[in-house]
Amino acid sequence: MVSSLESLVGTTRNLVTEIPGPKSRALHERRKAVVSAGLTQGFPVYIERAEGAILVDVDGNRLLDLGSGIAVTTIGHAVPELIDAVSQQVAAFTHTCFMVTPYESYVAVCEELANLTPGSHAKTSALFNSGSEAVENAVKIARLATGRQAIVVFDHAYHGRTNLTLALTAKNMPYKDRFGPFAPEIYRVPMSYPYHDGLSGAEAAARAIKIIETQVGAKNVAALLIEPIQGEGGFIVPADGFLPALSQWTTENGAVFIADEIQSGFCRTGDWFAVDHEGVIPDIVATAKGLAGGMPLAAVTGRVELMNQVHEGGLGGTYGGNPVAAVAALATIKTLRDRNLAARARELEGIMLTSLRSLQKDVAIIGDVRGRGAMIAFELVQPGTKDANATAAKSIVNFCNQNGVVAIVCGTYGNVIRLLPPLVITDEQLHDGLSVIAAAVRAAG
Ligand code: PLZ
Numbered sequence: 001m002v003s004s005l006e007s008l009v010g011t012t013r014n015l016v017t018e019i020p021g022p023k024s025r026a027l028h029e030r031r032k033a034v035v036s037a038g039l040t041q042g043f044p045v046y047i048e049r050a051e052g053a054i055l056v057d058v059d060g061n062r063l064l065d066l067g068s069g070i071a072v073t074t075i076g077h078a079v080p081e082l083i084d085a086v087s088q089q090v091a092a093f094t095h096t097c098f099m100v101t102p103y104e105s106y107v108a109v110c111e112e113l114a115n116l117t118p119g120s121h122a123k124t125s126a127l128f129n130s131g132s133e134a135v136e137n138a139v140k141i142a143r144l145a146t147g148r149q150a151i152v153v154f155d156h157a158y159h160g161r162t163n164l165t166l167a168l169t170a171k172n173m174p175y176k177d178r179f180g181p182f183a184p185e186i187y188r189v190p191m192s193y194p195y196h197d198g199l200s201g202a203e204a205a206a207r208a209i210k211i212i213e214t215q216v217g218a219k220n221v222a223a224l225l226i227e228p229i230q231g232e233g234g235f236i237v238p239a240d241g242f243l244p245a246l247s248q249w250t251t252e253n254g255a256v257f258i259a260d261e262i263q264s265g266f267c268r269t270g271d272w273f274a275v276d277h278e279g280v281i282p283d284i285v286a287t288a289k290g291l292a293g294g295m296p297l298a299a300v301t302g303r304v305e306l307m308n309q310v311h312e313g314g315l316g317g318t319y320g321g322n323p324v325a326a327v328a329a330l331a332t333i334k335t336l337r338d339r340n341l342a343a344r345a346r347e348l349e350g351i352m353l354t355s356l357r358s359l360q361k362d363v364a365i366i367g368d369v370r371g372r373g374a375m376i377a378f379e380l381v382q383p384g385t386k387d388a389n390a391t392a393a394k395s396i397v398n399f400c401n402q403n404g405v406v407a408i409v410c411g412t413y414g415n416v417i418r419l420l421p422p423l424v425i426t427d428e429q430l431h432d433g434l435s436v437i438a439a440a441v442r443a444a445g
Pocket of ligand 1: 070129130131132133135158159160161227231232260261262263264288289
């Protein structure tokens with residue numbers, strides 16, 4: 001079953017029609033009639049099949065995937081272990097609702113999460129469907145466990161699109177605009193953004209802590225919620241020492257440190273979790289995306305003494321930890337481990353940083369190249385300044401798309417291009433993608 005799928009997809013980028021091709025254009029017309037206009041129209045090629053780092057569209061074009069569906073298909077597309085696990089589970093049973101009649105895979109995922117997330121303390125987990133839902137539940141648990149209300153979040157943060165998580169998300173357009181009112185007791189403080197603020201991690205943490213203590217009050221803080229490397233906000237890597245200092249402050253002040261590892265987790269940054277890089281041990285970790293290889297699954301994992309304060313029935317949801325998604329997570333984690341994909345992420349980091357930094361020397365529009373593992377980005381600026389250049393970002397992504405490369409924009413100012421290749425991408429494929437990016441940047445510069 002598996003091998004017959006593999007033979008249908010080639011390993012190289014190859015365009016056989018204009019982009020988008022005629023079948024994609026026809027589908028796009030159908031879409032316009034029935035799909036809400038509120039959804040972004042990214043790269044309108046309609047996908048029929050995928051394998052590894054290659055997407056095949058309905059016109060037969062082979063595209064190189066440097067987005068992994070926003071950091072989801074970390075183990076690549078059509079991984080045999082995942083196909084087998086999911087197929088067998090679909091045939092066995094698709095749903096019972098874990099709260100009604102449970103099944104083993106849910107428990108096994110929670111065992112993996114307890115082992116893999118940082119710290120050797122006792123942990124329990126609850127499973128959900130989306131990253132937003134995981135973050136919401138992490139906040140609920142932190143408030144219940146501390147008896148406090150205030151949640152501290154950061155500039156450029158992205159935590160989701162539900163009402164509570166929109167309050168936690170920083171950027172107005174397009175996420176929040178006119179969707180309010182938003183939930184109260186959310187406080188935003190400055191992020192460490194080395195390229196723009198020039199502060200050390202300790203200095204940036206002191207700046208944030210001063211605001212928390214004077215404007216919120218340490219004893220009111222239920223949780224500090226942070227993406228260890230910010231995703232949608234622009235792949236902002238805080239200066240060394242920033243996360244440890246904040247983590248220490250929460251410990252000293254009885255607040256919960258929640259790491260939103262939804263985009264950065266599961267080997268994406270070259271460690272199981274981005275906080276591992278500095279040995280930070282969060283009280284609660286929210287995960288999703290790369291956890292289950294494309295099946296919808298999210299988790300909240302935390303210290304048993306926090307998690308288990310919740311009364312029976314206080315957490316749940318019809319589909320959370322669905323058996324098909326749960327076996328997909330087990331197969332994903334096994335694949336990450338067996339193929340040592342964290343190490344592969346670090347190799348990809350080397351290739352991407354070397355290529356982008358040498359490009360940066362030749363052009364005036366790349367202000368910063370940053371990231372870790374296979375979570376790498378470059379920030380586009382007006383030449384000679386650090387002012388955002390969203391126009392360049394748009395034209396670079398457009399050039400990439402026209403040449404069959406999927407790359408995604410991010411950043412509060414829409415001027416950062418992020419590369420999130422599947423960790424199974426080959427060196428040849430990655431060099432090919434980087435050569436298209438280089439051509440795109442030169443054309444834009
Ligand atoms: N926390 C750190 O990156 C999702 C958003 C795509 P959901 N990021 C992609 C879009 O435009 O909607 C994300 C994240 C971090 C939370 C979330 C939310 O996860 O699964 O999209 O709800």
